[in-house]
Amino acid sequence: MQVLLRHTAVVCGGWIAGVAVQLQHATLDTAGVYGAVALVGALGVWCAPRLRPGLRVVLLFAAVALLAWSSTGWRALEFSRSALSPALEGRNIQVVGVLSDLPRRTAAGVRFRLALETARLDGQTAALPPLLDVAWYSGPAPTVQGSWELQAQPQDLRAGQRWAFTLRLKAPHGSRNPHGFDYELWLWDQGVQATGYVRATADAAPPRLLGEAAAYPLARLRQQVRAGLDASVQDPAVAGLLAALVVGDQAAIERGDWEAFRATGLAHLVSISGLHITMFAWAAIALAGWLWRRSARLCLWLPAPRAAWLAGLALAVAYAAFSGWGIPAQRTCAMLFLFGGLRWLGVRWPWPLVCLLSAAAVLALDPWALLQAGFWLSFWAVALLCASDDALPARRAGAVPLWLRVAAPLRALAKAQWVVTLGLAPLTLLLFGQVSLVGLLANVLAVPWVTLVLTPLAFAGLVVPGLWDAAALAAQVFLDGAHMLASWPAATLALPIAPWWVVIPALAGALAMVLPWSWPLRLAGAPLLGCTLIWHAPRPPPGEFALLAADIGQGNAVLVQTARHTLLYDSGPRYGLDSDAGNRVLLPLLQALGLRLDLLVLSHRDSDHTGGAAAVLRAQPRLPLITSVDAVESLAPWGSLQRCEAGQSWEWDGVRFQVLHPRPADYAPAARVRVKPNTLSCVLRVSNGRSSVLLTGDIEQAQEAALLRQPDALRADVLLVPHHGSKTSSSAAFIAAVAPRFALVQSGYRNRYGHPAAPVLARYREQGIAVVDSPHCGAMHWRSTQPAALDCERTRDARYWQHRPP
Numbered sequence: 001m002q003v004l005l006r007h008t009a010v011v012c013g014g015w016i017a018g019v020a021v022q023l024q025h026a027t028l029d030t031a032g033v034y035g036a037v038a039l040v041g042a043l044g045v046w047c048a049p050r051l052r053p054g055l056r057v058v059l060l061f062a063a064v065a066l067l068a069w070s071s072t073g074w075r076a077l078e079f080s081r082s083a084l085s086p087a088l089e090g091r092n093i094q095v096v097g098v099l100s101d102l103p104r105r106t107a108a109g110v111r112f113r114l115a116l117e118t119a120r121l122d123g124q125t126a127a128l129p130p131l132l133d134v135a136w137y138s139g140p141a142p143t144v145q146g147s148w149e150l151q152a153q154p155q156d157l158r159a160g161q162r163w164a165f166t167l168r169l170k171a172p173h174g175s176r177n178p179h180g181f182d183y184e185l186w187l188w189d190q191g192v193q194a195t196g197y198v199r200a201t202a203d204a205a206p207p208r209l210l211g212e213a214a215a216y217p218l219a220r221l222r223q224q225v226r227a228g229l230d231a232s233v234q235d236p237a238v239a240g241l242l243a244a245l246v247v248g249d250q251a252a253i254e255r256g257d258w259e260a261f262r263a264t265g266l267a268h269l270v271s272i273s274g275l276h277i278t279m280f281a282w283a284a285i286a287l288a289g290w291l292w293r294r295s296a297r298l299c300l301w302l303p304a305p306r307a308a309w310l311a312g313l314a315l316a317v318a319y320a321a322f323s324g325w326g327i328p329a330q331r332t333c334a335m336l337f338l339f340g341g342l343r344w345l346g347v348r349w350p351w352p353l354v355c356l357l358s359a360a361a362v363l364a365l366d367p368w369a370l371l372q373a374g375f376w377l378s379f380w381a382v383a384l385l386c387a388s389d390d391a392l393p394a395r396r397a398g399a400v401p402l403w404l405r406v407a408a409p410l411r412a413l414a415k416a417q418w419v420v421t422l423g424l425a426p427l428t429l430l431l432f433g434q435v436s437l438v439g440l441l442a443n444v445l446a447v448p449w450v451t452l453v454l455t456p457l458a459f460a461g462l463v464v465p466g467l468w469d470a471a472a473l474a475a476q477v478f479l480d481g482a483h484m485l486a487s488w489p490a491a492t493l494a495l496p497i498a499p500w501w502v503v504i505p506a507l508a509g510a511l512a513m514v515l516p517w518s519w520p521l522r523l524a525g526a527p528l529l530g531c532t533l534i535w536h537a538p539r540p541p542p543g544e545f546a547l548l549a550a551d552i553g554q555g556n557a558v559l560v561q562t563a564r565h566t567l568l569y570d571s572g573p574r575y576g577l578d579s580d581a582g583n584r585v586l587l588p589l590l591q592a593l594g595l596r597l598d599l600l601v602l603s604h605r606d607s608d609h610t611g612g613a614a615a616v617l618r619a620q621p622r623l624p625l626i627t628s629v630d631a632v633e634s635l636a637p638w639g640s641l642q643r644c645e646a647g648q649s650w651e652w653d654g655v656r657f658q659v660l661h662p663r664p665a666d667y668a669p670a671a672r673v674r675v676k677p678n679t680l681s682c683v684l685r686v687s688n689g690r691s692s693v694l695l696t697g698d699i700e701q702a703q704e705a706a707l708l709r710q711p712d713a714l715r716a717d718v719l720l721v722p723h724h725g726s727k728t729s730s731s732a733a734f735i736a737a738v739a740p741r742f743a744l745v746q747s748g749y750r751n752r753y754g755h756p757a758a759p760v761l762a763r764y765r766e767q768g769i770a771v772v773d774s775p776h777c778g779a780m781h782w783r784s785t786q787p788a789a790l791d792c793e794r795t796r797d798a799r800y801w802q803h804r805p806p
């Protein structure tokens with residue numbers, strides 16, 4: 001038995017290690033390499049039993065790791081063969097496909113997954129990836145001539161419909177920032193290899209509904225339920241919450257509600273994630289076991305733990321399937337099946353081994369899950385529940401007073417919740433940089449409410465439509481409670497994201513605190529848990545500064561840090577009605593790095609520079625602002641407001657900041673009659689006497705010429721290329737005067753202005769200057785301590801699924 005246990009542990013450990021190593025690669029190997037390595041691995045597995053025990057274990061581990069490495073690599077290679085060819089990007093392609101899931105309504109139109117049937121380009125069959133992520137925008141569309149035209153408006157799309165569209169596609173490309181979300185991995189794991197939009201303008205064949213497909217019956221059923229909910233529940237926020245719970249349509253939840261759920265640590269209850277299904281199954285097992293034990297005859301026929309597990313698994317699978325059968329749901333069900341299956345067989349393996357086996361099984365199905373937050377959250381939650389053994393519902397039995405027996409499942413749930421909330425805190429800090437301080441209270445109240453009242457009522461409404469009124473009432477109570485708790489002043493604790501060597505001791509501390517040990521031992525875990533509180537991200541030493549040009553797409557947003565101060569130069573673009581670079585990129589980035597701003601500079605009025613400002617100022621209302629924008633009322637509240645003018649300067653921690661442009665005369669009414677906002681861009685120079693940086697906004701050649709009157713002030717190691725590399729800017733004389741080591745272009749991948757322009761790039765190249773752009777580099781890091789080095793976020797931890805623009 002011991003030998004079996006040891007070998008299982010070795011095989012599982014080897015598999016996980018092999019997958020983990022493969023996921024670190026920046027490029028894929030050839031099928032030949034994977035085949036050869038798999039052969040070596042298989043040979044190792046075959047030889048292992050013939051060796052003495054010590055060697056056997058080592059060889060088995062290595063051989064299984066090789067098998068896992070090569071099989072994962074081979075799968076990735078096969079999948080990457082159907083990637084979108086760069087030659088097809090941005091072309092009008094005629095596509096017929098079926099909506100494979102519920103479409104999501106957004107502020108800008110509708111988004112959906114399209115399972116491809118046929119694709120044609122210029123009358124020829126085109127090879128496209130099998131699954132596409134498509135948007136159909138409701139606003140006017142830009143024409144080839146640069147003007148705007150009204151396009152065919154999005155219609156009421158439904159899952160299971162077959163449509164003919166003209167699509168414009170591109171490879172999945174997300175922004176890459178420190179601690180940012182890996183959008184490309186997220187799409188890769190779901191099998192999506194191209195994103196795009198419906199071209200519904202005069203130059204394209206109009207979208208046509210071709211009928212209903214027989215495929216995707218579950219998605220069609222979920223669509224019907226979604227429509228039924230919309231029809232019978234008046235309040236859209238409540239209908240959205242019920243849709244999220246019943247059919248997994250998380251996009252139906254309103255933004256403000258999401259923020260409240262996040263602040264109260266309740267988001268896992270409304271997103272059908274691994275953690276949610278784990279908690280759901282745990283509650284279902286507890287309840288089923290408790291009910292089963294009411295009858296001695298049932299228990300004789302089938303022991304309560306088995307019955308409870310069967311019921312819990314069946315409910316969890318049904319729930320996961322109905323909520324969209326997403327990847328997190330699939331792997332959670334696999335894990336539950338294995339977990340319970342071992343218990344069913346009477347295998348009383350130690351829980352760490354069961355966790356290891358489940359993890360290896362999940363990774364055999366979906367290797368890329370290893371990098372998903374949901375994988376770690378659900379495994380850590382299960383590990384904690386197992387480790388704090390008496391939280392297991394199966395242990396409860398014997399003669400206890402009636403009130404205790406009635407309260408038992410609730411007590412078990414509350415206990416499980418305490419364990420999970422405390423134990424997950426360091427992990428959520430590592431993954432999200434935020435932990436909810438009201439989370440324990442919120443979860444103790446909300447988990448029984450959502451799992452035992454709200455979700456059952458919402459599902460019962462499928463059969464008895466009248467019950468949706470009761471479900472709506474329960475949902476309203478839940479929403480009101482979440483908003484009330486979220487409004488408490490200290491609802492959440494946000495900390496900079498700590499490195500793994502801080503988090504691992506904290507996780508050990510959390511585990512110690514929930515183990516069924518004596519209290520002195522458990523309290524010893526607290527200082528370890530506290531490690532995360534005192535960690536600070538390193539800052540530049542006095543007299544030095546660091547630059548971080550965030551990857552915000554088409555626009556400018558640059559963070560400048562000195563030893564004790566932080567400046568944000570521009571705030572990036574607006575992406576849509578309710579999303580901009582401020583709330584999507586800059587605030588999460590500032591939080592992850594543990595930074596508070598001391599000053600915001602908004603170079604000029606254009607929305608690709610001011611789009612995120614309102615969000616930044618809302619998060620930090622007393623922030624001083626320097627800008628050339630005169631109508632800033634919409635951005636209020638700011639702390640103090642100064643017009644940016646050449647001649648302004650200040651010093652922070654031995655680093656000098658100087659405004660070089662615009663001159664006060666540029667603001668004179670006569671000068672402003674004809675001018676574009678670009679011409680008033682604040683130009684900021686940052687220098688410590690040894691190294692310097694020049695930030696130029698969208699100045700054009702006339703302003704560059706004016707700056708050339710004081711060429712000594714222009715020399716810089718790093719230049720933020722004027723106007724994103726537009727043809728209107730970067731004159732040869734200006735480039736020569738600045739003579740930077742690095743020219744940084746902040747622009748969007750395949751942006752419609754064609755920035756940076758080829759002639760401009762050539763001008764920099766002629767002078768031997770390296771141009772770095774955000775589509776290729778992601779966020780750009782530069783430090784005055786190492787002026788000759790520029791770090792790209794995209795190449796720092798490059799992985800094979802990440803997009804490499806041509």
Ligand SMILES: [Zn+2]
Pocket residue numbers: 555556606608609697698723724
């Ligand atoms: Zn711009």
